[in-house]
Amino acid sequence: MQQAPKITRRKLSDEVFDRLYEMIETGHFRPGDTLPSERELMDSYGVGRPAIREAMQALERIGLVEINHGQRPKVLQPTATGLFSQIDLTARHMLASSSQSLEQLKEARIFFELGMVEKAAGQASAADIAHLRELLEQQRGHLNKDAQAFIEIDMAFHTGIAGITRNPIFMATSQAMLGWLARFHSSLLHWEGNEDITIMEHAKIIDCIEQGEKGAAVEEMRKHLARARLLYCLSN
Structure with a gap:
C-alpha cells in the first residue's frame, strides 16, 4: 500500500484567518464594518490573543482590513x-x-x-x-x-x-x-x-x-x- 501523505497540524492563527476570510468573502462582514474585538474572537474561537493578532495581521497584509491602535479592525473595500x-x-x-x-x-x-x-x-x-x-x-x-x-x-x-x-x-x-x-x-x-x-x-x-x-x-x-x-x- 502506498504511503499516504502525513496530515500536518495547522497553526491556530491559520484557522482563525480562514474563518474570518470566509465571513468577509461571503458578505457577513462588509466594507466599512468593524470586526469583533480580540476578546470576543478569543471567546468565540477558543484561542489565545497571539492567534487572533497573527490572523488580523495576515488580513491586513492582503488589504482586507485596516488596523488602527485602540480601534477594532475595519473591513476595507478591495481596490485594484x-x-x-x-x-x-x-x-x-x-x-x-x-x-x-x-x-x-x-x-x-x-x-x-x-x-x-x-x-x-x-x-x-x-x-x-x-x-x-x-x-x-x-x-x-x-x-x-x-x-x-x-x-x-x-x-x-x-x-x-x-x-x-x-x-x-x-x-x-x-x-x-x-x-x-x-x-x-x-x-x-x-x-x-x-x-x-x-x-x-x-x-x-x-x-x-x-x-x-x-x-x-x-x-x-x-x-x-x-x-x-x-x-x-x-x-x-
Whole structure:
C-alpha cells in the first residue's frame, strides 16, 4: 500500500484567518464594518490573543482590513490599486533579480499602452483632453529645468490616458508598470536632452485622441515608445 501523505497540524492563527476570510468573502462582514474585538474572537474561537493578532495581521497584509491602535479592525473595500500595492515588493524583487523579467515588463508596457491609447481615442471627453493638455503645459514648464518633475508628469500623462478608459484596473496597472519602470529604467520614460521631442510627441498623441483617430493615436504612441526604447538601447 502506498504511503499516504502525513496530515500536518495547522497553526491556530491559520484557522482563525480562514474563518474570518470566509465571513468577509461571503458578505457577513462588509466594507466599512468593524470586526469583533480580540476578546470576543478569543471567546468565540477558543484561542489565545497571539492567534487572533497573527490572523488580523495576515488580513491586513492582503488589504482586507485596516488596523488602527485602540480601534477594532475595519473591513476595507478591495481596490485594484490596493491589489498592486500588495505585490509591489515581490514585483521589485523579481525585476531586480531577473533581466528577462524586466524585458518582459517593457514588452508588456508597450502592448498595454497601445491598447489604452486606442480605447482613449474612442471615448475621451473634452474634460479629458483638457486634463492631458494641462499636463503637457506642466511638462513644458519643467523643460530643461527639473528632470525628476518632468518624469513624474510624464508618468501622469500616460496614467491619464489609461484613466480615460474609466476602468480602475487599467489605471492601477498603468501606475504600477510605470512605477516599476521608473525605478529600474527611468530613461524609458524620459531621455535627457530630448525633452522637447517628448513634448512634441505627447502633443501629437493628444491631437489624435481628441480627433477620435484610433489608428493614428496607436501609431503615434508606438513611435513615441519605440524612440524611447531605441535611445535606451543605444546608450548601453
